[in-house]
Amino acid sequence: MTLPGVATGRPRAGYDVVVVGAGVQGLATAYELARSGVTNVAVLDRSWPGGGASGRNGEMIRSAFSSREWAQLFDLSLRRFSELSAELDFNILFSPSGYLVLSTTDEELRRQDLVAAKQAEYGVQSEVLDAAEVRRLVPHANPELARGGIFQRRAGFAHHDAVVWGYLRAAARAGVSVFSGVDVHAVLTSGGRVTGVRTDGGDIAADVVVNAAGAYSDDLNLTADVHLPLVKARLEMIVTEPVKPFLRCAVATPHLLGYCHQTARGEFVGGTELPGHDETDSLNTTYHMLRDMATKWVRLFPDLGGVRILRNWAGTVSQAPDLAPVLGEAPGVSGYHLSIAWVYGFMGAPAAGRLLAESITTGRVPDVMAPFDARRLIEGRSIAESTLVVTTDGRS
Amino acid sequence: MAFTFEGRTLSARPGQSIASAILQSGTPVLTRSFKYRRPRGYTCGYDICGNCPVTVDGLPGVTSCTTPVRGGEVVRRERGWPSADRDLLRATDLMARFVPAGFQFRLFRSRPRLAHLAEKVMGRVAGAGRFPTPQAARAVRTRTEVDVADVLVAGGGVSGCAAALGAAGSGASVTLVHPGRLGGRGSARDSIVTYGRETAPAAEVAGRLASAVLAHDGIRVVDGFVMSYFETGVIPVVADGLVLECRPKHLVVATGSYDVPGLFPGNDKPGVVLADGVGKLLRVDRVVPWRRAVVMTDGDRGRALADQLEQAGVEVVAIVVQQGAGASPEPGAGPADRQLDDERVLLGTVRAARGARVLRAVDVEVDGRVRTIRADLLCVALAPRPANDLALQRQYVAAGTTQAVGGGWAGADLSSSTPGLSVVGSAAGWTSDDPDRAHAVGAAAGSAQEK
Ligand SMILES: Cc1cc2nc3c(=O)[nH]c(=O)nc-3n(C[C@H](O)[C@H](O)[C@H](O)COP(=O)(O)OP(=O)(O)OC[C@H]3O[C@@H](n4cnc5c(N)ncnc54)[C@H](O)[C@@H]3O)c2cc1C
Numbered sequence: 001m002t003l004p005g006v007a008t009g010r011p012r013a014g015y016d017v018v019v020v021g022a023g024v025q026g027l028a029t030a031y032e033l034a035r036s037g038v039t040n041v042a043v044l045d046r047s048w049p050g051g052g053a054s055g056r057n058g059e060m061i062r063s064a065f066s067s068r069e070w071a072q073l074f075d076l077s078l079r080r081f082s083e084l085s086a087e088l089d090f091n092i093l094f095s096p097s098g099y100l101v102l103s104t105t106d107e108e109l110r111r112q113d114l115v116a117a118k119q120a121e122y123g124v125q126s127e128v129l130d131a132a133e134v135r136r137l138v139p140h141a142n143p144e145l146a147r148g149g150i151f152q153r154r155a156g157f158a159h160h161d162a163v164v165w166g167y168l169r170a171a172a173r174a175g176v177s178v179f180s181g182v183d184v185h186a187v188l189t190s191g192g193r194v195t196g197v198r199t200d201g202g203d204i205a206a207d208v209v210v211n212a213a214g215a216y217s218d219d220l221n222l223t224a225d226v227h228l229p230l231v232k233a234r235l236e237m238i239v240t241e242p243v244k245p246f247l248r249c250a251v252a253t254p255h256l257l258g259y260c261h262q263t264a265r266g267e268f269v270g271g272t273e274l275p276g277h278d279e280t281d282s283l284n285t286t287y288h289m290l291r292d293m294a295t296k297w298v299r300l301f302p303d304l305g306g307v308r309i310l311r312n313w314a315g316t317v318s319q320a321p322d323l324a325p326v327l328g329e330a331p332g333v334s335g336y337h338l339s340i341a342w343v344y345g346f347m348g349a350p351a352a353g354r355l356l357a358e359s360i361t362t363g364r365v366p367d368v369m370a371p372f373d374a375r376r377l378i379e380g381r382s383i384a385e386s387t388l389v390v391t392t393d394g395r396s
Numbered sequence: 397m398a399f400t401f402e403g404r405t406l407s408a409r410p411g412q413s414i415a416s417a418i419l420q421s422g423t424p425v426l427t428r429s430f431k432y433r434r435p436r437g438y439t440c441g442y443d444i445c446g447n448c449p450v451t452v453d454g455l456p457g458v459t460s461c462t463t464p465v466r467g468g469e470v471v472r473r474e475r476g477w478p479s480a481d482r483d484l485l486r487a488t489d490l491m492a493r494f495v496p497a498g499f500q501f502r503l504f505r506s507r508p509r510l511a512h513l514a515e516k517v518m519g520r521v522a523g524a525g526r527f528p529t530p531q532a533a534r535a536v537r538t539r540t541e542v543d544v545a546d547v548l549v550a551g552g553g554v555s556g557c558a559a560a561l562g563a564a565g566s567g568a569s570v571t572l573v574h575p576g577r578l579g580g581r582g583s584a585r586d587s588i589v590t591y592g593r594e595t596a597p598a599a600e601v602a603g604r605l606a607s608a609v610l611a612h613d614g615i616r617v618v619d620g621f622v623m624s625y626f627e628t629g630v631i632p633v634v635a636d637g638l639v640l641e642c643r644p645k646h647l648v649v650a651t652g653s654y655d656v657p658g659l660f661p662g663n664d665k666p667g668v669v670l671a672d673g674v675g676k677l678l679r680v681d682r683v684v685p686w687r688r689a690v691v692m693t694d695g696d697r698g699r700a701l702a703d704q705l706e707q708a709g710v711e712v713v714a715i716v717v718q719q720g721a722g723a724s725p726e727p728g729a730g731p732a733d734r735q736l737d738d739e740r741v742l743l744g745t746v747r748a749a750r751g752a753r754v755l756r757a758v759d760v761e762v763d764g765r766v767r768t769i770r771a772d773l774l775c776v777a778l779a780p781r782p783a784n785d786l787a788l789q790r791q792y793v794a795a796g797t798t799q800a801v802g803g804g805w806a807g808a809d810l811s812s813s814t815p816g817l818s819v820v821g822s823a824a825g826w827t828s829d830d831p832d833r834a835h836a837v838g839a840a841a842g843s844a845q846e847k
């Protein structure tokens with residue numbers, strides 16, 4: 001069965017733009033390109049659309065970050081999420097139920113006011129909650145771990161498959177060709193310019209190539225002689241059998257390295273991490289993570305003790321040392337654009353797609369996007385963001 | 397023994413499952429389907445289909461077909477408002493034509509506020525089960541323990557028990573994992589089995605093998621199930637309040653088979669029951685909640701089930717031998733021809749299971765004409781499918797890529813292709829019980845560990 005929106009037949013010999021990867025990033029970029037009039041676009045994926053991290057993530061969306069760079073980029077995304085269902089003519093089930101970042105340690109509690117003040121300065125509205133307010137918002141949480149928090153009311157979660165399908169259909173309607181089962185082996189360049197891609201079905205010419213290959217984006221970069229310090233990382237999640245609604249908002253807990261929410265169907269969905277990257281592109285789940293998740297989620301929500309886990313799964317991403325995405329033209333190869341190193345790439349996609357399409361079509365890099373340029377990694381600069389639920393293994 | 401079911405006191409014999417006691421009391425609807433709220437009831441009998449969850453002492457999602465009555469517990473059904481019997485939200489099913497699959501992606505797409513509200517309402521009505529009561533949740537305590545046995549046998553039916561005895565007999569330490577009483581589906585079937593020098597009914601052989609396993613010092617028997625194989629080589633076994641972390645040198649998969657459901661409208665109606673589920677209710681739970689049965693089959697199993705039902709006092713009004721896919725193609729060789737002398741046999745196709753809430757009748761097409769046959773049981777006795785998930789997963793994880801699975805494992809020789817893995821019995825596609833052969837496979841696995 002093919003998804004509505006996936007092209008039949010083989011790609012042509014040339015396009016104006018070739019996007020590698022039909023994840024949420026590649027599809028959002030293709031859709032935004034088409035919206036701004038560039039419709040001779042092919043999106044190539046070796047697997048099915050959404051088969052990468054875009055169909056395997058925690059679906060969580062927020063813009064209340066501690067750094068100006070993250071807050072501004074993701075706030076644009078958050079605003080886009082609330083318009084997307086109407087614009088794509090597809091209900092992406094965006095649920096603005098709020099997003100709570102829990103404070104557990106004394107240090108986290110001390111910092112909450114400061115973080116919220118900065119967010120206000122960047123134009124992102126958030127509320128600082130004390131223990132009693134957190135208790136009212138998430139009555140089932142263990143009070144020892146839920147001692148305070150920063151709550152963003154407009155944030156929440158959306159259905160990740162629906163976002164992929166919505167972008168896919170809308171892009172296809174606008175004239176973009178999305179191909180499944182096409183493996184891109186290399187990015188072709190000549191004299192510092194991109195000229196196309198080499199696929200398992202032959203070469204395809206293009207003046208603009210977008211790398212949105214998720215976990216495999218670094219492998220693709222190497223074929224164009226672009227060297228960035230990225231690593232692959234495996235992340236895992238669980239989903240339980242459905243229970244009556246007990247958790248209204250999305251919750252992240254930096255202390256436990258976990259993030260979770262409850263779906264409209266009643267399933268509790270959560271992921272955790274352990275210190276250190278799990279540097280692999282294997283999609284197998286592991287027992288130690290399953291145990292970690294079961295243990296931590298029952299610690300945070302003791303009443304989950306009697307609820308069964310239905311499934312668990314793994315997804316892979318690529319990460320930069322500062323865990324921020326890389327967005328913009330690759331250093332040294334003109335026409336070769338990157339939307340990679342996404343760790344929060346689901347919530348970031350609506351903004352990234354729009355900004356990257358704008359920079360491709362106008363040649364000007366929008367201000368909000370500029371800090372995420374790849375050169376920061378080569379020059380050793382990093383974007384300092386302190387509210388992420390990802391381990392940094394001490395490198396950044 | 398007695399327990400409380402939605403305010404009524406029901407009685408049960410020791411060992412009898414909760415589902416069988418509820419059925420016996422005249423209540424066929426055990427739950428409602430998740431989205432369209434269709435009534436669901438006892439179907440497979442072996443914790444496979446998910447149609448029988450109930451809440452026991454505040455703990456939701458308990459599989460009632462495999463959980464024995466302990467005595468004194470409080471059991472209630474889930475899903476369904478005001479009750480699972482009369483669910484007003486059943487409307488969703490009656491309107492299925494207007495709410496096709498995927499409707500939620502079309503609804504309110506340009507009305508974000510309404511969409512959010514609708515989502516909240518859906519959340520209220522959809523949420524299955526209940527949240528565990530705090531007491532029930534806290535009563536769930538799981539400890540972990542490392543198991544060091546050389547050989548792990550998954551499944552304690554005829555084949556699993558024989559393999560475990562083979563492995564232990566050659567000196568290996570063995571852990572055998574099986575949910576509930578040893579014996580497996582063989583205990584509820586009617587076949588004749590040869591083991592060593594004896595030939596006897598399967599149930600008898602299963603019983604003898606089970607006693608030998610339980611009496612053997614070298615075999616640890618765990619009441620639980622094997623969760624899965626993980627890439628670091630760990631195989632967690634989930635038991636009551638315990639997770640055993642096994643790292644066996646050899647895994648023997650003896651997980652039996654699955655009954656295959658029939659494909660026709662209404663195949664999920666309470667009263668449509670798979671063959672082994674029927675056998676188990678009659679032979680193990682010893683409950684007969686039906687009066688008139690139609691048996692649907694694609695081979696010899698139908699006749700055996702019909703005989704079991706008649707012995708239990710159920711009138712078998714028809715044995716429908718399916719025509720078309722799955723039926724024996726050669727005239728003279730097929731079971732259909734051998735059964736033609738039996739007037740209950742109809743060569744035809746089941747077209748639908750009828751009844752508003754539970755099964756009332758079965759539509760059978762014979763020679764282009766559809767007949768409606770009254771019945772309160774439709775026993776689906778099709779050729780079973782090997783339950784080889786664990787073996788496939790072991791290979792998949794070893795290969796480590798999705799591509800390998802895309803290339804297809806179907807038909808792969810499971811036992812010879814992966815070192816440290818054997819598959820025996822129905823899980824390996826053996827069409828009849830062969831405990832001697834399973835014993836030999838176990839012995840080979842066991843002696844390999846000695847060197
Ligand atoms: C468990 C987990 C939880 C997460 N939770 C969240 C969350 O709550 N919120 C959030 O915002 N983000 C979350 N993320 C991160 C988010 O999922 C990713 O950042 C995002 O999906 C990246 O999208 P993408 O389109 O860049 O990559 P992908 O979705 O991985 O898409 C890349 C595509 O490229 C294709 N491809 C790769 N190489 C080639 C090639 N050479 N030729 C052809 N095709 C190729 C792949 O097949 C794939 O389909 C999570 C990730 C995981 C794994």
Ligand code: FES
Pocket residue numbers: 437438439440441442443444445446447448459460461462
């Ligand atoms: S799971 Fe209990 S009847 Fe199928």
